[in-house]
Amino acid sequence: MKYVDEYRDGELAQGLAAAIAKEARPDRRYHFMEFCGGHTHAISRYGVTDLLPANVRMIHGPGCPVCVLPIGRVDQAIRLALKHNVILCTYGDCLRVPASDGLSLLKAKARGADIRMVYSSADALKLAQENPEQQVVFFAIGFETTTPPTAVAIKQAKAMGLKNFSVLCCHVLTPSAISNILESPEVRKLGTVPLDGFIGPAHVSTIIGSRPYEFFAEEYRKPVVIAGFEPLDVMQAIRMLVRQVNEGRAEVENEFSRAVSREGNLKAQNLVAEVFELRRAFEWRGLHTVPYSALRIRGGFAEFDAEQRFGEDYVSVPDHKACECGAILRGVKRPQDCKLFGTVCTPENPVGSCMVSSEGACAAHYTYGRFRELPA
Amino acid sequence: MKQNYIRPLDLKRGRVDMSHGSGGRAMAQLIDELFAPLLGNDYLAQGNDGSVMPLPDGPGRLVMATDAHVVSPLFFPGGDIGCLSVHGTINDVAVMGAKPLYLSASFILEEGFALADLKRIVESMAAAAREAGVPVVTGDTKVVEQGKGDGVFISTTGVGWLPAGIELSGNRAAAGDAILVSGPIGDHGMAIMSQRESLAFESPIVSDTAALHGLVADLLASGVQVKVLRDPTRGGLGTTLNEIARQSGVGMMLQEARIPVQPAVAAACEFLGLDPLYCACEGRLIAIVAGADKDKALAALQAHPQGTGAAIVGSVHEDPHHFVQMTTGFGGKRIVDWLTGEQLPRIC
Amino acid sequence: MCLAIPAKIVELLPDDQARIDLGGVRKEVSLALVEDVAVGDYVIIHVGYALTKLDPEEAAKTLALFAELDDEARAAAMAQA
Numbered sequence: 113m114k115y116v117d118e119y120r121d122g123e124l125a126q127g128l129a130a131a132i133a134k135e136a137r138p139d140r141r142y143h144f145m146e147f148c149g150g151h152t153h154a155i156s157r158y159g160v161t162d163l164l165p166a167n168v169r170m171i172h173g174p175g176c177p178v179c180v181l182p183i184g185r186v187d188q189a190i191r192l193a194l195k196h197n198v199i200l201c202t203y204g205d206c207l208r209v210p211a212s213d214g215l216s217l218l219k220a221k222a223r224g225a226d227i228r229m230v231y232s233s234a235d236a237l238k239l240a241q242e243n244p245e246q247q248v249v250f251f252a253i254g255f256e257t258t259t260p261p262t263a264v265a266i267k268q269a270k271a272m273g274l275k276n277f278s279v280l281c282c283h284v285l286t287p288s289a290i291s292n293i294l295e296s297p298e299v300r301k302l303g304t305v306p307l308d309g310f311i312g313p314a315h316v317s318t319i320i321g322s323r324p325y326e327f328f329a330e331e332y333r334k335p336v337v338i339a340g341f342e343p344l345d346v347m348q349a350i351r352m353l354v355r356q357v358n359e360g361r362a363e364v365e366n367e368f369s370r371a372v373s374r375e376g377n378l379k380a381q382n383l384v385a386e387v388f389e390l391r392r393a394f395e396w397r398g399l400h401t402v403p404y405s406a407l408r409i410r411g412g413f414a415e416f417d418a419e420q421r422f423g424e425d426y427v428s429v430p431d432h433k434a435c436e437c438g439a440i441l442r443g444v445k446r447p448q449d450c451k452l453f454g455t456v457c458t459p460e461n462p463v464g465s466c467m468v469s470s471e472g473a474c475a476a477h478y479t480y481g482r483f484r485e486l487p488a
Numbered sequence: 489m490k491q492n493y494i495r496p497l498d499l500k501r502g503r504v505d506m507s508h509g510s511g512g513r514a515m516a517q518l519i520d521e522l523f524a525p526l527l528g529n530d531y532l533a534q535g536n537d538g539s540v541m542p543l544p545d546g547p548g549r550l551v552m553a554t555d556a557h558v559v560s561p562l563f564f565p566g567g568d569i570g571c572l573s574v575h576g577t578i579n580d581v582a583v584m585g586a587k588p589l590y591l592s593a594s595f596i597l598e599e600g601f602a603l604a605d606l607k608r609i610v611e612s613m614a615a616a617a618r619e620a621g622v623p624v625v626t627g628d629t630k631v632v633e634q635g636k637g638d639g640v641f642i643s644t645t646g647v648g649w650l651p652a653g654i655e656l657s658g659n660r661a662a663a664g665d666a667i668l669v670s671g672p673i674g675d676h677g678m679a680i681m682s683q684r685e686s687l688a689f690e691s692p693i694v695s696d697t698a699a700l701h702g703l704v705a706d707l708l709a710s711g712v713q714v715k716v717l718r719d720p721t722r723g724g725l726g727t728t729l730n731e732i733a734r735q736s737g738v739g740m741m742l743q744e745a746r747i748p749v750q751p752a753v754a755a756a757c758e759f760l761g762l763d764p765l766y767c768a769c770e771g772r773l774i775a776i777v778a779g780a781d782k783d784k785a786l787a788a789l790q791a792h793p794q795g796t797g798a799a800i801v802g803s804v805h806e807d808p809h810h811f812v813q814m815t816t817g818f819g820g821k822r823i824v825d826w827l828t829g830e831q832l833p834r835i836c
Numbered sequence: 837m838c839l840a841i842p843a844k845i846v847e848l849l850p851d852d853q854a855r856i857d858l859g860g861v862r863k864e865v866s867l868a869l870v871e872d873v874a875v876g877d878y879v880i881i882h883v884g885y886a887l888t889k890l891d892p893e894e895a896a897k898t899l900a901l902f903a904e905l906d907d908e909a910r911a912a913a914m915a916q917a
Contacts, residue, residue, distance in 0.1 A: 113755055113859045115842040115878055115890055122745075122819045124902045129819075149836055150838055159820020178836055203883070204832035231687050231760070231833060232884030234866060257838035258835060261885045264868045315838035318880060318888040341840065343818050344902050370895040371842075371880055371888050380869045380887070459825075471836050480822040483811050691861040755859025759881070761839045835839055835883050 119342030149176030149471025321376025398438030509631030566695030586648030677767030698771030739807020
C-alpha cells in the first residue's frame with residue numbers, strides 16, 4: 113500500500129530509534145502526550161515503546177471521541193431507539209460503550225431496538241431515503257475529522273427535503289480538550305504531571321490545519337509536533353519534540369506535511385461553520401463540563417437536530433465511583449493505577465470507555481501492553 | 489419405493505412452506521426431489537432413520553465433530569453456506585489426525601425460503617462432499633415460521649477414523665516447538681465483510697473455504713512430529729493460538745513479518761480498522777510441530793496445492809502467563825490478545 | 837482517533853463521488869470535502885469521504901527525513917541490527 117508501507121519500515125525504525133536515543137539527554141526525562149487515540153493505537157500496535165529510550169515516555173491523551181463520550185449521551189441514543197422506535201445509525205466504535213441500566217447500544221439491540229452499524233454518514237442518509245416511513249437518526253460522534261462528513265450529510269438531507277432524517281450531534285473540539293488538560297490542576301502544578309510537549313493529531317489537523325496549536329505553544333510554552341498516522345511518523349515527531357525541548361523551543365512543527373497545511377481544509381471548515389455552531393458547554397467524560405468544546409446544529413438546520421425533533425434532553429450520569437477514566441484521560445493516572453483495571457474492568461466487561469475503544473489508554477494497554485507490567 | 493407426486497417441486501420459483509417440515513408427503517417430496525438426488529449415495533438411498541456404515545479395519549478410534557453454520561450472507565465470493573458446512577466439519581475431524589469418513593446434515597429452513605436457493609446450496613454441498621470423498625449419509629429437515637430463521641441454518645456432524653499411534657491435541661504444544669500456518673490469513677472473514685450491507689467494497693477477496701484432510705494426511709505422512717493441528721475459524725489466528733497456549737500452558741512468540749496476508753485483505757482491514765490476526769479462515773491450518781522438524785513441515789505443506797502459501801510464523805516457549813506475543817514488522821513487541829467478541833469496524 | 841488511510845483515485849464519478857483503490861480493494865467515496873482532484877491523485881479517506889489530497893513531494897521529503905542520520909547514530913543502528 114503506497115504511502116502506508118514505507119512509513120512502517122522496520123529498518124528506518126531502527127535508525128530513528130538510535131537517533132532519538134542519541135538526542136535525548138541522559139540527565140533528564142521527557143514526557144510527551146500523544147493526544148490522538150489513533151496515535152495511542154499505533155504506538156501499542158507496533159510496539160513503539162520498545163524502540164524508545166527509557167527516559168522518553170509517552171502519556172496517552174483523551175483524543176478518542178468514544179472515550180470522552182459521557183454515559184448520558186449513549187443513554188440519549190438508546191432512548192431514541194427504544195422509546196421512539198427510530199432506526200439508530202452508529203459507527204461501530206459506539207456499540208459496546210457501557211451506558212446506564214447495564215445497557216449499551218448492542219444490548220439495546222438485543223432488546224429489540226433497531227440499531228444499525230454504518231461506515232459513513234452517507235449510509236445513514238441512504239437508509240433514510242430507503243425507509244421513508246421510519247425515522248432515522250444518525251449518532252454523530254467524533255472530533256474535527258469526522259464532523260465535516262456529518263455536515264455534508266445534513267446539507268444533502270436538506271437539499272433532498274428529507275423529512276425522516278436527523279442527527280444526534282456529539283461532535284467535540286480538539287483545542288478545547290488540549291486546553292482543559294493544560295489547565296488541569298495536576299498539570300499546572302509543577303512536577304505532578306510533567307508534560308514536555310504534545311504530538312498533535314494527524315487527521316484532525318488535515319481539517320483544522322496547524323494554526324490552532326500555535327496558541328498552546330505560545331501560551332503554555334509547550335512544543336507541539338503534528339504527526340502522521342504511521343509509526344515512523346510518530347517516532348520522527350518524538351525526535352522533533354526531544355530536539356525542541358533540548359533547544360528550549362516551544363513551536364508548532366508539522367511532521368505530517370504531506371497532508372497538513374497551516375490553514376487546513378478551508379472547504380471542510382466552511383461546510384462545518386455553515387451547519388454547526390458552538391455549544392456553550394458540553395460534558396466530557398472524565399474532563400467534566402468544558403466550555404465551548406462541542407458543536408450543535410445551527411438554527412437554519414434545526415429540523416435535522418434529533419435532540420429537538422424528539423425532545424430528548426441530555427441527562428448527566430455520573431461515572432462509576434472507582435473508575436479512573438477521568439484521571440487517565442487527563443494523563444494524571446495510568447491504566448494500571450485504576451483499581452478496576454484488568455479485574456472488574458476488561459475489554460469483555462468494560463466499566464469505563466477507556467476500555468471499550470481500542471484507542472482508549474486502558475484497552476490499548478490491556479490488549480497490547482500488559483505483558484510489560486507482569487513479573488517475568 | 490419412489491412415490492408419485494401430483495406435481496413436481498417448483499425448484500425455480502417455489503418456496504419452502506411449513507408442510508415441508510412436518511414429516512408428511514410434502515417433506516418426503518422435498519427429500520425425494522431435492523436432497524436425495526443431489527446428495528445421492530447408497531447410504532441415503534437406504535431411506536432409514538439412521539444409516540449403517542462399516543468402520544475401517546485395524547486398530548484405531550472414532551473421532552466425531554459437529555458444527556452449526558449460520559453464516560450471512562448465504563452466498564459469498566468463493567463459496568456458500570453449503571460447501572462451508574461440509575468443509576468446516578471435515579476440517580474439525582481432520583485436525584484431530586483422523587480420516588473423515590461420513591457426514592450428517594441437518595437443515596433448519598425458514599418458511600418462504602426460495603427453493604432455487606436451497607437447490608444451489610445443496611448442489612454446492614454435494615459437490616464439496618464428492619470432491620472430498622466424504623458422503624452425507626443421513627440428514628434431517630425442519631421448517632420454522634417466517635421471521636424465526638435466517639433463510640437456512642445448517643448443522644453438520646462428521647465422524648472419522650483415527651489410526652493408532654496418532655495423537656494430536658491442543659495441550660501438546662511445548663517449549664521449542666515451531667508454529668506454522670498453511671497459507672494467508674483472513675480471506676474468509678474479509679470476503680464475508682465485503683458483502684455486508686453498508687460496508688460493501690469491491691475487492692478480489694475470495695473465501696478460502698476448503699477441505700483440508702488431504703493436506704493433513706500429507707503432513708502426517710511426512711514423518712514430522714506434529715503436536716497440534718487446528719483450523720483458525722472464528723476469532724482467526726490470534727484467538728486460536730491463545731486457545732492452544734492456554735490449553736498447553738505455554739507462551740508463544742510470533743514474527744509479524746512472517747505471517748502471510750494477501751494485500752487485498754490487508755488493505756480491506758486498513759479501511760475498516762480491523763486486524764487480520766482476528767479474521768476468520770475456513771481453509772487454513774495451524775500446525776505446531778517439534779522445532780527440529782519445522783523445515784520438513786514447511787516443505788510438506790508447501791508441496792500440497794492447499795499449502796503453497798505456508799509459512800513458519802513463530803515458536804513456543806515457557807511462559808506462566810500463556811501470552812501470545814509478537815515481534816511487529818516495525819521492530820517493537822506487542823501481545824496478541826484474546827479477541828473480545830466480534831471485531832467491529834471503527835472510525836477511530 | 838480518526839482512522840483514515842491514503843488511497844488512489846482511479847475513477848471520477850457523478851455527484852461529487854469517486855472510486856478509490858487501496859491494495860486492490862475499491863470503494864466509492866465522496867469528494868464533497870476536497871477540490872481539484874484528478875485520477876491518479878492520492879487522497880486520505882475517512883468514513884467514506886476524502887479529507888485532503890496527499891502531496892507526493894512532501895511525502896518524499898518526510899521519508900528522507902526519517903533516514904537522516906548522522907554518522908554516530910548510523911553506527912549505533914548498525915550495531916543494534
